[in-house]
Amino acid sequence: MRRRPVTMFFCGDVMLGRGIDQILPNPGDPRLQETYVRDARHYVELAEQVNGAIPRPVDYSWPWGDALEVLAEQAPDVRVVNLETSITRGGVFTPGKAVHYRMSPDNMACLAAVRPDVCVLANNHLLDFGRHGLAETLEALSKAGLRSAGAGPDAVAAERPAVVPDGIDGRVLVFSYAMPSSGAPLPWAATPEQPGIALVRGPSPAEADRILTHVRASTRPGDRIVVSVHWGSNWGYRVSRRDVQFARRLVDGGVDVVHGHSSHHPRPIEVYRGKLILYGCGDFIDDYEGITGYEEFRDDLRLMYFVSVEPDTGAMLSLRMVPLQARQLRLHRASSEDTAWLQATLTRISNRFDTRIVPAADGNLHLAW
Numbered sequence: 291m292r293r294r295p296v297t298m299f300f301c302g303d304v305m306l307g308r309g310i311d312q313i314l315p316n317p318g319d320p321r322l323q324e325t326y327v328r329d330a331r332h333y334v335e336l337a338e339q340v341n342g343a344i345p346r347p348v349d350y351s352w353p354w355g356d357a358l359e360v361l362a363e364q365a366p367d368v369r370v371v372n373l374e375t376s377i378t379r380g381g382v383f384t385p386g387k388a389v390h391y392r393m394s395p396d397n398m399a400c401l402a403a404v405r406p407d408v409c410v411l412a413n414n415h416l417l418d419f420g421r422h423g424l425a426e427t428l429e430a431l432s433k434a435g436l437r438s439a440g441a442g443p444d445a446v447a448a449e450r451p452a453v454v455p456d457g458i459d460g461r462v463l464v465f466s467y468a469m470p471s472s473g474a475p476l477p478w479a480a481t482p483e484q485p486g487i488a489l490v491r492g493p494s495p496a497e498a499d500r501i502l503t504h505v506r507a508s509t510r511p512g513d514r515i516v517v518s519v520h521w522g523s524n525w526g527y528r529v530s531r532r533d534v535q536f537a538r539r540l541v542d543g544g545v546d547v548v549h550g551h552s553s554h555h556p557r558p559i560e561v562y563r564g565k566l567i568l569y570g571c572g573d574f575i576d577d578y579e580g581i582t583g584y585e586e587f588r589d590d591l592r593l594m595y596f597v598s599v600e601p602d603t604g605a606m607l608s609l610r611m612v613p614l615q616a617r618q619l620r621l622h623r624a625s626s627e628d629t630a631w632l633q634a635t636l637t638r639i640s641n642r643f644d645t646r647i648v649p650a651a652d653g654n655l656h657l658a659w
Contacts, residue, residue, distance in 0.1 A: 293601040296456045296514055299366040300595040302551045302571030305415070306353065306400055307375040307391030309333030309577030310619060315347040318394030323383045334619070336580030341617045348620075350399040353575050355621035357594060358404065360612050364596050367457040370464055370516065371574070372551045373401070373409040373438075374416070378426040381419025386475075390418040395430045402434055408452040410466035412440030412487040413520040413552070414473035421485050440466025440518070441480070441487045448480035448488040449504050460601055461513045467501060468520040469493065472552040493521070493536035502543035509544075514604050518549040522557070522570060525584050527639040529558055529569045541565045546604030547597060554578070555587040556636060560643035561659040564605040566597050579616055588635075590616050591628055609657035610650070629653065 308330040311317050320330040327333070338344055351358060361369070376392040383390050393400075401409070409431060417424050424441060431438050439452040451463040467488045468474035480486035490497040505515055517540050521533065537548045541562050548567040550557070557570030574592050594612040599605060613624035613632050624632070633655055636647040646658040 293458050293460070295598040295607050296368070296458065296460065296462065296601050297364070297366045297596055297598045298368045298370060298462065298516070298547065299361065299364070300370050300547075300549050300568065300571060300597065301574040301593070302372060302556075303374040303413075303573045303576065304371045304401075305374045305391055305573070305576040306393045306397070309337065310353055310575065311393045311397060313344055313346050313348050313352070313619060314350065314394075314397040314400055316394050316396030317347075318379060318392060318396075322390065324389060333577040333580075337577065337619050340580040344618045350397070351403045352620055353400060354404050355614075356623045357614060357621045360594055361404070364610070364612075366596055368454050368462045369405060369407045370518065370549065371404065371406045371409055372413060372518065372520065372571075373411055374413045376416055376419045376423040376427050377430040378419050378423035380426065381423030384418050384420055387418060389415075391415045392419055392423065395426065398430055398434050402436065406436060407454045408464045409436055409438045410440050410464065410518040410549075411438050412448070412466040412468035412474070412489065412518075414468065414475075416441055416487055417478045424485055439464050440468070441485075443485045445480040445482055445486075445488075448486060451504075451508050456514065456601070458601060462516060463505075463509055463513050464516045464518060465501065465505065466518045471522050472520045474520065493530070493532045495535070495539055498536050498539040498543070501540065502545075505544060512602065514599060514601070515545045516547045516549055517545045518551070520552045521550060522552050524552070524554050525587060526553075527557055533569065534560075537567045537569070538562050541567065546599055554584070554589045555591075556593055556632070558640040558643060559609070559636065559645050559647075559657060560640070561606060561645060561657070566606045566609060568595060571595060575621070576616070577619060579619060588628075588631065591624060591632055592616060592621060593632070611647070611655040611657070613655065626653065629655065
């Protein structure tokens with residue numbers, strides 16, 4: 291009997307530290323070492339100046355807002371988030387970094403509220419509080435029963451995929467890597483003797499082949515493969531030729547979905563040989579509300595990506611996108627005007643890949659290719 295499609299949920303950066311942590315029931319130490327801001331509560335005040343008072347403390351589900359209802363409606367088989375926050379009480383601010391994110395382990399119920407099947411960890415903020423902070427993060431996730439990929443006590447553990455039952459007698463394997471182009475420092479790389487993140491030096495054929503070596507060593511027939519990559523700059527729609535070649539090489543090697551993130555706003559979408567490449571999912575949860583600059587990119591608008599694939603081949607069947615807007619450090623369904631802006635922008639920037647975004651009858655967006 292033919293198995294039904296596998297549906298996976300992806301989003302961009304989930305940053306539950308700093309201002310978000312401060313509105314939750316058990317806020318950690320608010321002290322910061324940024325050039326202009328020394329207290330994380332300042333980011334809450336900036337958000338309130340723009341969109342009104344935020345009750346404190348909020349419920350653990352508050353930052354997710356309407357996203358939780360959307361997830362219940364779409365009922366994906368697998369949920370993947372990029373956790374770009376250290377979960378620690380201690381550790382030392384990593385020198386040389388302009389911004390540090392940490393969430394109190396006592397607020398873990400906020401992350402658990404979205405019921406992630408995988409938290410990908412290879413990014414440029416996981417070691418903001420050193421290797422002590424990394425160890426505490428891994429311990430907190432383990433105690434909460436949450437799978438992770440992309441970081442560990444050594445290189446073997448960091449490059450090991452998270453394995454998720456797909457709900458229909460199959461498996462989804464999620465690999466997580468970061469590149470220096472996202473701001474991930476090279477010394478953060480896990481080694482045989484040192485904890486850290488899974489890091490590739492750049493979008494080269496050799497590094498793509500190294501990832502594929504790990505993929506082939508971990509998979510069995512029928513597995514669906516996701517490679518989650520933290521890469522690229524924070525702003526701008528340009529995708530380099532090397533990034534395109536890197537993503538396509540992964541697909542040529544058997545990867546079903548390339549889940550890209552790091553940019554503060556969505557980037558182009560490609561369907562290559564029937565497989566989905568998300569070059570940048572944009573931010574999902576953060577405390578950037580009220581911070582000025584780069585307004586043309588509308589980083590207050592967020593997207594939930596729901597991709598359905600054929601269970602035996604991984605061929606993409608559909609991509610549904612649900613637009614949201616961040617207000618009062620909470621996600622709300624986007625207006626029809628904002629949805630239309632996202633549709634036009636995504637279609638324009640994805641045109642080089644012959645990809646179009648079309649409105650759906652339910653008010654969301656679908657991919658046409």
